Amino acid sequence: MIPTHWFLILGAILFTIGVCGVLTRRNGITMFMSIELMVNAVNLTFIAYARQFDQVHGIMFVFFILAIAAAEAAVGLAIFISLFHHRQTIDVDEANLMHW
Amino acid sequence: MEFVIFFFFATVAVVFALVVVLHRNPVVGALSLVATFFSLAVMYVLLEVPFMAALQIIVYAGAIMVLFLFVIMLLNLQHVVEPHTRPIQQFLGYTTTAAFGIGLVYFIAKYGVFTALPASPFRADIRTIGFRLFEAYVFPFEMVSILLLAAIVGALVLSGRAVGSRAEIGTELSKQPGSEEIR
């Protein structure tokens, strides 16, 4: 039987990697993928805890997180599309009309 | 046995996650993300939640990532090579995340450890989940519908073609503070 905190550590690592991606990538879609990575890390953490506590609640939480992720994906990608319409790129660093 | 599986797929997950973050081509990124998701599904199996594993595959790998790939193809970005980011951002990103990760792992290893192993078997099968879903969680479940509806409407609204030709207006930006100011 695998100790729960191994899963937690894995989750932490994935979360960190996701953050790193958000911070270092210019490609909007890649950034969003990194965010999905973070969310999955959260899922893993939740399920690990749920398993530890023998609770279904954590599972349900993940269930809803899936829905949230899906919704965000839909809207987010729509935003990227219209961004692309506007400036033929999804490099978020290009999007700096507004500053200061 | 399961230790082997765990470590193997943990490595896979981390490696492909790194690929997602590091590789310059979004397509590769997307595909390796799928790989990560798969290995996570395996983790769920190890955690005795096969239903979530299935959901992981179906929803994430199946739906969301396909959506990603679809968009990438639609905007045909597969050949676009992403330019380098500014070095400071790069540097700070890596260092801070490294620090954060190490700290996090350290804290979990130090304070997040559960001595007692979980009681098995874990009864989180589809039936249970289904019942809970429609008994205790009925309200949030219904509300998810609103969430998804909003998302759909939003997607429609946002990706709809811009009518009229006022694309140039937005570029008129607010003036920066001029010389003339009251002291």
Add this chain to the structure above:
Amino acid sequence: MPLLSTLIWLPIVAAIVLAFFPKTAHAAIRGWALFASLAVFVLSLGLLRGWEDGQAGFQFVESLTWIPQWGITYSLGIDGISLWLVMLTTFLTPIIFLAGWNTLKKHPKEYLISFLIMEAAMIGAFLATDLLLFYIFFELMLLPMYLVIGVWGGKNRIYAAVKFFLFTIAGSLLMLLAIIYFAFQAYHQTGIATFSIVELYGVQLLPTAQLLVFFAFTLAFAIKVPLFPLHTWLPDAHVEAPTGGSMILAGVMLKMGTYGFLRFVLPFFPEASARWAGLMITLAVIGIIYGALVAWVQPDMKKLVAYSSVSHLGFCVLGIFALNQTSIEGSILQMVNHGISTGALFLLVGVVYERRHTRLLADYGGIGRTMPVFTTLFVISVLSSVGLPGINGFVGEFLILAGTFKTSPIAAVLAATGVILAAIYLLWLVQKVFFGPITNEENRNIPDIAWNELAAMVPLVVFMVWIGVHPNTFLKKMEPSVRHLIATMNTQRGEVMVAEKSDETKRDEAEPAADHSRPLNSEPNRPLSAASIIDPGTGRSPGGSLPLVVPAGSRPPASSLHEGVAR
């Protein structure tokens, strides 16, 4: 009819009505505003009719619960300290409207609305007997003034307006914090949440807390007065403000500061006030001399008068912190005097500015030839500002100085030099502007003062003479309240005095006639309760609580310990 509320709300109602006038009907607009302000003045005369002489506490008390959660009430009251300031306000406003009758061209409606609201706010501030209510009026009057300076002012008006507003708001916001803190501490001690001034009079803060709150209040009021190091906003504001603005600013708004000292700082923080009276007196004296000297070298008439205000208000603060009957009565009277004579001066400067569009002394000279009536009025105002006996300025200054001399002779002597300097700079002004040969051709034919300006000036002159010839009319009404104020301070300081005796005696040696150690007023120490400030007429305490009976001996005996140490 609740008289005090009417005084406050009538101008506001008038202003609202005015807002619906067609913007082109100038005559109607002016007429309405003048009518409204006159109505307010007439109503305020009712105060004198219903006045109970010898009554120390608040009269015409009104009280409505307003924010019961915090014990904040809409409670108004008037006593001898605020009476004449209210009268001054209601008296000056119509005069201002009259004076500006013809000269006001740009957006007259908004201008008059601002003034009516300002009048209401100032009356309210003088009448409020609840800290928060006072604060609200205290800040409410800033907005119209900001607009008046900023919209109708001179070239550099924005700078002046913003400076005025920021200086004042900085002080008053800190005071707000202090108010909250004070009320909170009071709540801790008494267990009743209240902002009512009368009930807070009974509260005695711990020395440290008292010190902090004292300084916060003092800062706010000192900026308003303005006291010496914080005065720099005043000249700019005055120079840029339109005539009416300068009049109301100098005439009434500055008095908010001195009034605040009397109404709040002294009775709330008697200990700290007595302890730091030295500092305040020093600043006041510096202000007197500083203002006078700087006024002397001003090339601009309005600036000159503005700096003279710094000097004169210095006298008021001096009188207040000399902490005795005479000086405080004197400084209240001096507030009124300054309102009248400086108001008159600003009015007249405005008159000549309207005709020549310059305020530089250098551009004038010899216009006494061309506008004799104007010159006469100006000289009279100058004399009342110089403090010529027989006109108003003298009595106030004399009482202040004589009173101060009892407690701190050095300060009195130094301040008295201000009287000399006043003669220097004001006569310099008169000589430069009115006498000598006409050097500038444009001064050959300036039309003399117009009917409305004359009509505005005459009442002012009348009051200059009245106050000068029979000041008792005014002094007698404020006397009981002032006595009661001092009695309050002493009763509250009573307990701490024993501890202080030692260093107090040292101070006594320094100043023969001064002794803060003994009560400034030989009233038997009695604990101050809300009951001692009851208005027997209504039988209700201003706080609006249950009917209470006036305890015997709540009326202080008339003899003052300082009447002749040598007796």
Add this chain to the structure above:
Amino acid sequence: MLNLLWLIPIIPFAGFLLNGLFGKRSGKGFVTAVATLASLAPAILGSIATFQYNARYPNGERHLNVVYEWFSSGGIGADIAFQLDPLSIVMLLVVTWVGFLIHVYSIGYMHSDEGYWRYFAYLNLFLAAMLILVLGSSYLFMFVGWEGVGLCSYLLIGFYYRTDYAPAAGKKAFIVNRIGDFGFLIAMFLMFAYIGSVDYAKVSQVASAGGLSTGIVTAICLLLFLGAAGKSAQIPLYVWLPDAMAGPTPVSALIHAATMVTAGVYMVVRSNVLYRLSPDAMMVVAIVGALTALFAATIGLRQFDIKKVLAYSTVSQLGFMFIAVGVGAFSAGVFHLVTHAFFKACLFLGAGSVIHAMSGEQDIRKMGGLKTKIPHTYRTFAIATYAIAGLPFAAGFFSKDELLAAAWVTPYFPGVGKFVWLLGTLAAFCTAFYMYRLVYLTFHGEFRGTDEQAHHLHESPASMTGPLWVLAIASIFGGLLSLPHGLWHGPSLATFLSSVVPEVSGVHRVIPITLKTELLIALVSTLIAVAGWLIARNLYRDKALQSDAAFEKRSPGIARALENKWYVDEFYAASVVRPLEGTANFFWKFVDAVIDGTAAMLGFIVRGFGDVMRFFQTGNVRNYALMLFLGVIVFIVFLV
């Protein structure tokens, strides 16, 4: 009448109001009528009051007429109350009658001036204020009149306001007086603080009861004397009086010779009880008086403006009066005050008549030989000169000798008394000299003016010569008011005043003057005066201006110094005015700037901070993410 005392000042005040408000429109006749009546009425009423007073108070108690309480607060205040006692009566009569005469004179003198109505309005106002001053029953109420006359002198000196110098002179007068009033104010504060009242009776009662420490008394006396010095033009505050000659000549006669300037003396006499408690203060008074007398006289030696000469002689004569009150011969001081009022008024009016004749010329170098042209003026002027020079049996002779004698034998500070006497006598010599110099240069020799001046020369109208004669006669017989006690034991000014001030010599004498010493002193000063006269005579009668020129050749330095009044004005300007101006400018230009600077600095710092912070707002979303993440890390580091 005694209870209508307040009428006496009110009437001229009413005259002032009438003339001030309506005088301009309604013609000269109206103005003249109002003004003359307004000055005659108080004179008559005053005289009536005097008779009634003598009838009712044979022993000279004070009669008090309280009108109402002016103000009072915390034990500080005063009544509007008039009082009548011998001293007030003397002043009252002098002021009203001389005032009346000068009103009459002015009718002629000012008839062609466009400011006629203004002039008379001011003159009436002055009369009112002066009457309040002399009739007031407390220092505070006296102060009203005190400042009132100051105001009037300001207005009247600046009467020709279209010139440059007149308003300046008026301002100077007012401000210098203010400096004196400063002392007066502080003195009153002291009285309030230590006596609790400023009522004359109360003060003298407390003082004579010994309720005051000597230090306080001395302080009060010196401060009062500062006030007196300001009003009566003593060192160091005399500088305004010579400039005050910018006003119309009758004004100089009334205000700056006969009445107002003597107010200081009046006040000191008023407070004689206090003074007598502090010999130091008296000594200061006496010495200052003596120095002023001599100093002014020396300046008078070499002035060429007829009015300036008279002005300095006034200063010097006031010095004499202060010698008198200083050495304790208060009645003598009053006596000299009265006689001086007569002859100095006469002199000024004469000078006015001369100037009138010379159509505005004031420089005696342009005059000469006028005695045939304007005989009345000449005679009266000569008589007055005789009187002021202290030549035998004229008014000045008795008064001056009495006070010099008193100085010689004063018990308060004997040694110094002699010295004071010496100075006084020297001053007397100078007086005789410059007065006769003036007479000779003006009236003798041959005319030195231009031709059309000569053509216009004419005697003044009766309205002017009349008062001249009255005053001339008064200045001859004025001496009889108070003959030395040795010669005359009947009632005299001294005995009349004895209820207010101790007699100099008499039944209960304070100053032991024997007849012998008095005659001796008289002899000395007579010789001195005669000497002065004779020297002046042979210097100026025939070789009019040469002698001045010769003197200038002989010792140019002194000459220039004298012409420039010992450079006192310049000294004041350099030592007081300019430094003050410098400080003022420093305050304005520097201190204010610093204060504003600090405020602005705060604002600037905030802005600067904002400007720095805004550049973290790069518009690059990943930087925002980085900021968020950095925030997280920092907080973790700090909280864990």
Add this chain to the structure above:
Amino acid sequence: MTLQPLLEPGWVNAILPEIILSLGGMLLILLDVFFPRAKGTLAPLTLVIFIAAAWAENLFVRGGIFFGGTYEVSALTMLFDLTFLLAGMLATLFAREYLEREGIEDGGFYGLLLWGTVGMMMMAKGLDLLIIVLGLEILSVCIFVLVGFHRRMPVSNEASLKYFLMGAFSTGFILYGIALFYGATASTNIRTMGQWFATNQATPLLTVAFVLLMAGLGFKLALAPFHPWAPDVYQGAPTPVAGWLSVAPKAATLIVLVRLFDAMNPILPQVSWMSMVAALAILSMIIGNAVAIVQRDLKRMLAYSGIAHVGYMTIAILTIRADSVAAVAVYAITYALMNIGAFGVISLLMKNQNDPHTLDDIAGLGFRRKFYGFALAICMFSLAGLPPTAGFISKFFIFKTAIESGHTMIALVGILTSIVSVYYYLRVVYYLYMKEPADGYAVETVGGVFATGALMISIVGILIIGMYPSPLFQAAGNAARVFLQQ
């Protein structure tokens, strides 16, 4: 086998407003799809729905806990619901003419507005972090779309991009924080967590969780240093949306924080979590006001001022007491009135087919468009916290509670910074009344009955609350007391 949905009696009444709003949103969209002509009816209909919801709120909603202890309805939540509804109504009123002018009126807009309100209501009422997160996401999704609603404008799209990326990012943090809390407390139900906090020790891991959670919520609140998205998003978003966005979500997030801190109360003595909140508050007040000074773009300026205002509100919740909660509630309502009003006036400005929003654009407006100028001035005075406006009284309330909780120094910082704020708010008044527009550059305003009505609402509201606040205080106070005692 039968399902027994866990539905307490009266649940319909409890969530009636949510139901009304959700269905109303769908109705609007369908209406717009099937009758594209009838765009004019959309806004009025939206208003009707809002009012119906408010009506339902008042009539039918009874306090209680529903859905297995995951959903609490109380007087306080009603108060906040009303705040959201008010904000929504004002936004709708301003949006009407704005959208018509820009030619982008669409049922989707109103629908999303309604659904966003639903999301906020869930945040306000959720007792379980699951509900709260769900509501937060519904809200976020709606905001993503509304911000980007002006499709033709690159700025609008960019704003929505920024908000989306940051939002998703911060959601990640929130979720991870929740996960860690779950790991500690074995529950996501706030009450249960509260019991755990009452009995157990805090671990550093928990602190990390708290920081992550605060970071996420702080992002929603635009607390410094999590604020930088706010100015860009407000500037780019359609102005009425910006107004709504600057108020409603913050209020919702604040009440979530109130719940959390109340639950954490027992454990706070062990840990220094509140010092982080205090630091956030102070930073927000300082940075917000300081940077607002140097802004010339009104929307950006208001964004920064909003950061500062959230800072003020945060002062109050440093210590959870009945008074402080009431203060937050009052401040939220006031802020809704004045800030949406201010944004609304800006949304009326129009210059050759473009909507300008810099200071120079409103030069001299006060005398050209008296009512709009007056309204903006009132809003500015209220934002500056000058009596007799509501801004003053509510700020007074905040500082009062702060001092009574012993946070005098922080209150002092608040006072000093609001001195700074007075400067830039008055600068707006200065441009309104004391400055003439540059020659030929006169901005015209497009506004009709809707906008006017909205402005009337906010002005009257501001003045009434400012002059006679005690009913509101009474309500808020009681609500807070009820809310906290159980």
